[in-house]
Amino acid sequence: MTITCKLLLENHAQDWQEATVHPFLEQCQLGIIQPQQFNTWLMQDYLFVVEFTRMVGRVLASAPPEHFDVILGGLAALKDELNWFQEKATQRQLNLNIKKQPTCREYCEYMQSLADKPYPVQATAFWAIELAYNQGWQLPGKMPDPYNEFAQRWGNTDFTKYVKLLSQQADEVLETAQEDIQKQAEESFLIVAKFEHNFWQMAFHTAQHESK
Numbered sequence: 001m002t003i004t005c006k007l008l009l010e011n012h013a014q015d016w017q018e019a020t021v022h023p024f025l026e027q028c029q030l031g032i033i034q035p036q037q038f039n040t041w042l043m044q045d046y047l048f049v050v051e052f053t054r055m056v057g058r059v060l061a062s063a064p065p066e067h068f069d070v071i072l073g074g075l076a077a078l079k080d081e082l083n084w085f086q087e088k089a090t091q092r093q094l095n096l097n098i099k100k101q102p103t104c105r106e107y108c109e110y111m112q113s114l115a116d117k118p119y120p121v122q123a124t125a126f127w128a129i130e131l132a133y134n135q136g137w138q139l140p141g142k143m144p145d146p147y148n149e150f151a152q153r154w155g156n157t158d159f160t161k162y163v164k165l166l167s168q169q170a171d172e173v174l175e176t177a178q179e180d181i182q183k184q185a186e187e188s189f190l191i192v193a194k195f196e197h198n199f200w201q202m203a204f205h206t207a208q209h210e211s212k
C-alpha cells in the first residue's frame with residue numbers, strides 16, 4: 001500500500017497532536033505567555049528558519065522541474081520571513097547573533113542530513129515542517145496582539161493552500177517510491193513531529209537567564 005500525507009496524519013495522530021498542540025501556543029492565544037518564553041522562541045526560530053531556507057534550497061535541487069513553482073514560491077516567502085524576523089527582533093531589542101539551543105541545533109542538523117535522502121523523503125519532511133506551523137498557529141483560534149501577527153503568518157489561508165500543494169507534491173512522488181523509501185518518508189514524518197514538540201518545549205521551559 002502506498003503511504004500518503006493523509007495516511008501519515010491518520011496513522012500517527014498522537015505524535016502529530018503533540019507536535020502541533022502545546023501550552024506555548026495556548027498561552028499565546030490567552031495572551032499570558034511570558035516575554036522571555038516568547039523571545040526565546042522568536043530568536044531560536046529565526047536561527048531555525050535560516051537553516052530551513054537552506055534545506056528548501058536543497059529540496060529544490062532534488063526536485064523534478066514540475067515541482068519548482070511551489071518550492072520557489074516557498075523560498076520567496078522565506079526570504080520575506082527572514083527579513084520579518086529581523087524586524088521583530090529589532091522591535092523587541094533582541095540580538096539574533098546568539099547560539100542555538102541544543103534542540104534547535106539538533107533539528108537543524110537533521111535538516112542537513114535530509115540532503116542525502118531521496119526526494120520523496122525530502123518532500124515529505126518539507127511538507128510536515130510547514131504543516132506543523134500552519135496547524136499549530138491556526139488551531140488555537142484568534143490570538144490577541146502582539147501574537148496575532150505571528151499566528152497569521154503561518155495560519156493564514158494562503159499558507160494553508162501552499163501546504164496543501166506541498167502535500168500533493170509529496171503524495172505524487174510517494175506513489176511511485178519503493179517501499180523502503182516510503183518507510184524512510186514515514187520515519188522522517190515522525191522525526192519532524194518529535195522535533196516540533198521539542199521546539200515548543202524548549203521555548204516554553206526556558207529559564208529567564210537563557211532568554212537573551
Ligand SMILES: Cc1ncc(CO)c(N)n1
Nearest residue numbers: 045048049129130133199
Ligand atoms: C520549528 C519550526 N518549524 C516549522 C517552521 C515553519 O513552518 C518554523 N518556522 N519553525
